[in-house]
Amino acid sequence: MNSGNGFPVRNLALAAIALVALLITPHFLSFHHQDLLIFLTINVLAVCSYRLVTLTGEWSLIHAVMMGVGAYTVALSVNHFELAIWFTLPLAGCAAGLVAALLCFPLLRMTQFYFLIGSFAAGEAIRLTWVEFVGVFGGTSGLRGVEAPLVWGIDFIDPIPYFYFTLCIVSFCLLILYRIEHSRIGLTLHAIHWKTPLAESVGVDAWRYRALAFILGSFFVGIAGGLKVHYLGSVTPNQFTVGFMVFILIWVIVGGYNKFYGPIIGVVVLTIFDEAIRSFEVIRPAIYGGMLILSILFLPLGLESIPAKLKARFGKDSAPRKSPVAGE
Amino acid sequence: MAILEIHNVTKQFGGLLALDDVSFEVEEGEIRGLIGPNGAGKSTMFKNIAGFYQPTKGSIVYQGKNIEGKKPHTIAEMGIVRTFQETTLFQEMTVFENALVGAHIRSRSSVFSAVLGLDRARQQAASDKVLEVLDFMGLIDRRDQLASELPLGSQRALALAIALVSEPKVMLLDEPFAGMNPEETNHMMDLTRKVRESGITIVLVEHDMKAVMGLCHYLTVLNFGQLLAEGTPEEIRNNDRVIEAYLGGGG
Amino acid sequence: MELFLQSIANGLVQGGFFALFAVGLVLIFGVMGVVNFAHGELVMAGAFTIWVLHAQMGLGYIPALAVAIVLVTAIGLLMERLLFRPTRSDPLGGLICSIGILFILQVIAALIGGDGPSKQVPPPYEGTLVMFDSLRIPYQRVFSLAVSVTALASLWFFLTRTRLGWALRAVAMDREAAELQGINSNRISVIAIGVGTALAGLAGGLIAPLTNINPHMGHNVIVTAFIVTIVGGVGSLSGAVLAAILYAMFHTLITVYFGGTIATISGLILMVVVLIVKPTGLMGVKVSE
16 A cells, blocks of 8 residues: 555664563563553553444444453353463454454444444443343353463463563554555545445445454454453453443544554553542543543544644654555 | 446435436447436436435346346446546545555455455556556556645546546446536546547536537436436437426526 | 233333433434433433432422522533534534543532442422322322423423424424524524433432432433434434333333343343334434435
């Protein structure tokens, strides 16, 4: 899709430095913050997979529950079948993807508002089955005792090895997501988003591509859910409520979603921010509520748009404008 | 050989009768004009042919196969592509990327091959085709420009290009000359002739009479959703009922 | 059989509540095109107002109810001016803003009421109406039902018999066409959200003596409102009312025999089924193209 640029060397150097920083950071953090770093990495996957879904312009409210589907799949497969992590993670993804595939038929007949509400309803219904069917899913207390994975002799009950493991898995998934977006499939998804009738007029089956985005997005967030439960050792329905779904929305909206890395900025900045306001437990939701509102009203393109805005204000206009599809 | 046959097509929207028992045939390789005063049902007819609407009654036959009721993307795959009334492009993409969407039918890949890069040959072929069409339409120099930055004439040419890349057999052009000055109109007429010479049948909805008279081999005239007359441009120009319809109906 | 009839009676009363807030949601969506995700919290705000003014401070129930309606309407008008009007062209943005308000309202309620167990408001009308020897309906519920019916009837009258009501429906059907006819759609939006949120406040005030009041009670409200709206047909007020009554009975009956969670799951599945089988709902108009 790009007319042939590779990454400039400067970007590569920055990326290398960032990578090194990322690898050594956990050793300097407290236990609590190491936990946080792991969850942050997992949430990056959650948020980037959500962006794939929204590329077609449809915003679902079921993504958090899909993460739960992955988590419960892992919990069940470890507790009942003692499957190793190499199996449980793909299984988690497949389970979420399968649920998504089934839901395509009712949900993708609708667009915009209806899809939003329908996905919300389906998500709630799934979540309530976890609450209701105590025998299988453990009800409100959920499932526990999911043993930490033991891979190559490394016991992943320690945060630092698990962080590296999570980082590898998430990076790999992000690579795939990135490749998808920058392939013809990504182009087609964007085309559907911007002018569905035009895309259809040249043979694009919009339904199929929406389904693809939805299923793939669910697959990857299912893996994220699996990673979460392998670390926490337990899963409850309350981890995947509307509240968490709203967090995903906040990360994506505040961070921006025109570029691949927008949501990553959102989740990183806001996780740090969240830590900083830890003491304001009671009013925290209100702060997030306010942030959402301010974001929509005053920074609709998200944090990712700030560098471009600054450059336009203060810098020289050197490079020709690149289209968002060919860009990051 | 009639490539497209419209048989007694009626389209009703609640109480509104947009098309009323319209029948006509389009020969392969011709440039057919579909004209009539505003509100005559011309665009509605296009939408019915291309699958964006389903006829309430009647049938549409393309290359001997019934296509009424099929989805737009299926009809596009079969070889009928339409353009849109207001300039409809993917504004946020470059000219090249816009046209590349048109290559969808001939060069789509599965997720696996896309991610693993296994479809390189097919993508390269698509790329080449796109460049070929852009060259054909005179847009090759603008290929990295954003669609939103193009002048009107180029935008229309791009809309044609997107459709052309999909290698259609029939193109339904919905008012491609709207808002053009005489110079742009002439250029567009040349492009249209070029497209037809490459073997594509064209049906044209248009109000610009110069373009219509200059391009079309045959005209089909609609008024108030009904077929009013058919004939060569000469015959239609002198047809009293047509003249009356335009003067009376506020075309 | 007694249980069945009792459930139907309770369902009818519940149906009144469901209708009040579902209709409000439909009104706001129909006229303004935005989904008010905070609608449940508006009901909650109404209920909380009753708790504060009537249960805690001793103000009479009816005056407290009036204040609740006014307060919630004020919140609604504020939301329209500050959030929905700037995001007119971006309904998704409007929806997200309403989610923001959802959280803010929940936090305000938590600060006012503290984190403890749910609050109770003792019913101002005591005693029970007994019908057919075995059917027992507390007067509080009879009162609620009567008020709900009156409110809905007034709304129906307003929408069908007054010019303002006609204007509202015109804007809901086709905003641009209505504007071309000289209707000030901004003013109509204000009226729509005023009425819609007033109904929510009323619902909250009526529910207050009959349920547990806590900052999160809005969640069930919005879920119910969505189900009822979809089943009734988005954009159809009469559909919403009909669906509200039917769904309330459906939900009550299933709750009695299988529990509340299963009832809600069934309701959600029902909603998805409706979306598949008849997306226009019971009485909605076709949303095509």
